[in-house]
Amino acid sequence: MTNTEPVTSFASLSPDMVLDALDSVGLRGDGRLLALNSYENRVYQVGMEEGPPLVAKFYRPLRWSDEAILEEHAFVAQLVAQEIPVVPAMQLEQGLTLQEFQGFRFAAFARHGGRAPELDNPDTLEWMGRFIGRIHAVGMQQPYVKRPALDIFTFGEEPRDYLLAHDFIPMDLLASYKTTVAQALDGVRRSYDRAGAVRNLRLHGDCHVGNVLWTDAGPHFVDFDDSRSGPAIQDLWMLLSGERNDMQRQLADLLAGYESFCDFDARELYLIEALRTLRLIHYAAWLARRWADPAFPAAFPWFNTQRYWQDRILELREQIALMDEAPLWPV
Incomplete structure (x- = not known):
C-alpha cells in the first residue's frame, strides 16, 4: 500500500x-x-x-x-x-x-455547448491564436498574488521530491528513475537559461483541446482551474502536434492571430520541450497525490504498475534528447 x-x-x-x-x-x-x-x-x-x-x-x-x-x-x-x-x-x-x-x-x-476545435485547419488555429493573445494581453496587466507560478520548482523539483519520498516507483526502477529525472530537470534548466528572462503573466494554464468548446461563433475557453503565472508559450504549445514540420506550421498559424493582440518573445520557443517535460513529471505526481481518492484507481488502473514507470523513464529520456534540439525556428 x-x-x-x-x-x-x-x-x-x-x-x-x-x-x-x-x-x-x-x-x-x-x-x-x-x-x-x-x-x-x-x-x-x-x-x-x-x-x-x-x-x-x-x-x-x-x-x-x-x-x-x-x-x-x-x-x-x-x-x-x-x-x-x-x-x-x-x-x-x-x-x-x-x-x-x-x-x-x-x-x-x-452551461456552454460546443465541439472540439479542428486544429488541422489554419483558420481555426489563427482564430484561437487571436483569443489567446487577447487573454494574455489582460493577463499581463497584473500578477497573481495567491496562485503559484508554473516553474521548475512547482512543476518539476517539488513533484519529483514527492514521488521519491513515497512508495510509488518500484524498487528495481527507482535508481533509473532518479537518474533520468535528474537529467531531465538539468535539461529543463538549460532550456530556461537559453530562453533568458522571459515574462511571466497570468495564463489559462491548461489550454488543450479539451478545454476549448468550438461553435460557429468561434471558441469558448473553459476551466481556468489550473490558471497560474508562467510564460506565454505554455498556452500555445499544447495545441501543437505531429512531426516537426507540422508543429512549425501550426505555431505559425497560432502566432499569426496571437500577435494581432500581444507581442510574442521568440526566445520562449526554447521552453516548449522543457514545459512538456515539466508537465510529464507533474502529471505523475498528481496521480500519486490523488491515489487515495477512489475515483483515481478506477479511472487510471494503469498507474503505479511496472509498465507505467518503465514508460515514464523512456518518455523522459526522449524529452532529454528533444530539449537539446534546436527550437522550432531560429531565435
Missing part, C-alpha cells in the same frame, strides 16, 4: 447534497444531475426548475485557498469585461462567486 497526502473525501457529496447546496443559494434544481468528466474537482450539469441547466463545480478540499480560487474568478471576470469568450463563475449569495455548503466550496457556471 502506498502513501498519499491526506485527502478529504468526496464520498459524502451525494446528489442530494449537490442539489441542497445549490438550493441554499437560490438555485432550484429539478432533479436532473449529470456528472461531467472531471477528476480534480466534482463537476455536474444540473437541470433547473426555471431556465437552462447550469454547471456546478465542487472544489477539491485543501487544493486551493479561497483567495486563490477568487483570484481565478476575478481574472476570468476581467476577460469577460473585454468580451473574450470565457465562462465566468456566477455571482450568487451576497454577490459572491464562491459559496460553501456543509464543508464543500462550490461555484456555478452557465
Whole structure:
C-alpha cells in the first residue's frame, strides 16, 4: 500500500447534497444531475426548475485557498469585461462567486455547448491564436498574488521530491528513475537559461483541446482551474502536434492571430520541450497525490504498475534528447 497526502473525501457529496447546496443559494434544481468528466474537482450539469441547466463545480478540499480560487474568478471576470469568450463563475449569495455548503466550496457556471476545435485547419488555429493573445494581453496587466507560478520548482523539483519520498516507483526502477529525472530537470534548466528572462503573466494554464468548446461563433475557453503565472508559450504549445514540420506550421498559424493582440518573445520557443517535460513529471505526481481518492484507481488502473514507470523513464529520456534540439525556428 502506498502513501498519499491526506485527502478529504468526496464520498459524502451525494446528489442530494449537490442539489441542497445549490438550493441554499437560490438555485432550484429539478432533479436532473449529470456528472461531467472531471477528476480534480466534482463537476455536474444540473437541470433547473426555471431556465437552462447550469454547471456546478465542487472544489477539491485543501487544493486551493479561497483567495486563490477568487483570484481565478476575478481574472476570468476581467476577460469577460473585454468580451473574450470565457465562462465566468456566477455571482450568487451576497454577490459572491464562491459559496460553501456543509464543508464543500462550490461555484456555478452557465452551461456552454460546443465541439472540439479542428486544429488541422489554419483558420481555426489563427482564430484561437487571436483569443489567446487577447487573454494574455489582460493577463499581463497584473500578477497573481495567491496562485503559484508554473516553474521548475512547482512543476518539476517539488513533484519529483514527492514521488521519491513515497512508495510509488518500484524498487528495481527507482535508481533509473532518479537518474533520468535528474537529467531531465538539468535539461529543463538549460532550456530556461537559453530562453533568458522571459515574462511571466497570468495564463489559462491548461489550454488543450479539451478545454476549448468550438461553435460557429468561434471558441469558448473553459476551466481556468489550473490558471497560474508562467510564460506565454505554455498556452500555445499544447495545441501543437505531429512531426516537426507540422508543429512549425501550426505555431505559425497560432502566432499569426496571437500577435494581432500581444507581442510574442521568440526566445520562449526554447521552453516548449522543457514545459512538456515539466508537465510529464507533474502529471505523475498528481496521480500519486490523488491515489487515495477512489475515483483515481478506477479511472487510471494503469498507474503505479511496472509498465507505467518503465514508460515514464523512456518518455523522459526522449524529452532529454528533444530539449537539446534546436527550437522550432531560429531565435
